[in-house]
Amino acid sequence: MYAINHAATALLLKKKGSTLPLLPLLISVQLVEILWVFFNYFGWEYFSVSGGKLHLDYLPYSHSVLSGIVAAAISFSIINWGYKNKKLAIAFAIGVLSHIVLDIICHEKDIRLSPFSATPVWGFGIIDHPFLNFGVEFFYGIFCWWYFKGSKALLAVIVIFNIFDLPLMFAGASSLGPIMHYPFILPSVILFQILITWYFIYRYATR
Numbered sequence: 732m733y734a735i736n737h738a739a740t741a742l743l744l745k746k747k748g749s750t751l752p753l754l755p756l757l758i759s760v761q762l763v764e765i766l767w768v769f770f771n772y773f774g775w776e777y778f779s780v781s782g783g784k785l786h787l788d789y790l791p792y793s794h795s796v797l798s799g800i801v802a803a804a805i806s807f808s809i810i811n812w813g814y815k816n817k818k819l820a821i822a823f824a825i826g827v828l829s830h831i832v833l834d835i836i837c838h839e840k841d842i843r844l845s846p847f848s849a850t851p852v853w854g855f856g857i858i859d860h861p862f863l864n865f866g867v868e869f870f871y872g873i874f875c876w877w878y879f880k881g882s883k884a885l886l887a888v889i890v891i892f893n894i895f896d897l898p899l900m901f902a903g904a905s906s907l908g909p910i911m912h913y914p915f916i917l918p919s920v921i922l923f924q925i926l927i928t929w930y931f932i933y934r935y936a937t938r
């Protein structure tokens with residue numbers, strides 16, 4: 732799932748009027764992706780380009796079901812016992828897990844049960860059908876906004892960033908050349924998307 736709609740998931744956790752701070756919730760829903768970015772920089776995880784398509788094939792450390800559960804459990808422990816905030820600890824843990832669940836819906840079959848198991852791999856492969864991918868993500872993002880009862884400006888943020896994702900969703904074989912030859916480009920683009928969607932969702936959800 733693209734950054735804007737992972738970020739929008741924080742709105743489901745926050746809801747309007749809730750006492751939970753939005754910033755840690757925004758971090759929770761993208762914690763797994765931040766790990767992916769750095770694991771790609773270190774070369775521990777990698778993607779490939781074949782058949783004119785981008786495949787995120789090797790991401791067992793950041794994006795396995797077990798790593799999601801472990802990351803959620805560690806986060807819960809730190810916030811619950813370290814910061815004595817059980818409500819935030821539960822919401823943060825759910826946010827971490829939401830990332831794996833949403834990516835299983837969107838990704839190709841590349842999400843493993845644990846980093847140590849080559850199989851089974853899960854993924855409904857919505858990403859392979861650009862129109863479906865756009866539709867599902869677009870309406871999911873708007874659902875998060877509607878549930879949160881956000882402002883019109885916040886709706887505009889979600890709509891605009893979803894439209895910005897269209898070129899990536901429909902990226903053809905030729906445009907993938909630079910991504911293939913310079914492996915730092917993709918994680919850097921994703922990191923930039925994470926940061927900018929955090930900023931805009933935070934800015935327009937907390938006004």
Ligand SMILES: [Zn+2]
Pocket residue numbers: 732763764767794830834
């Ligand atoms: Zn992800």
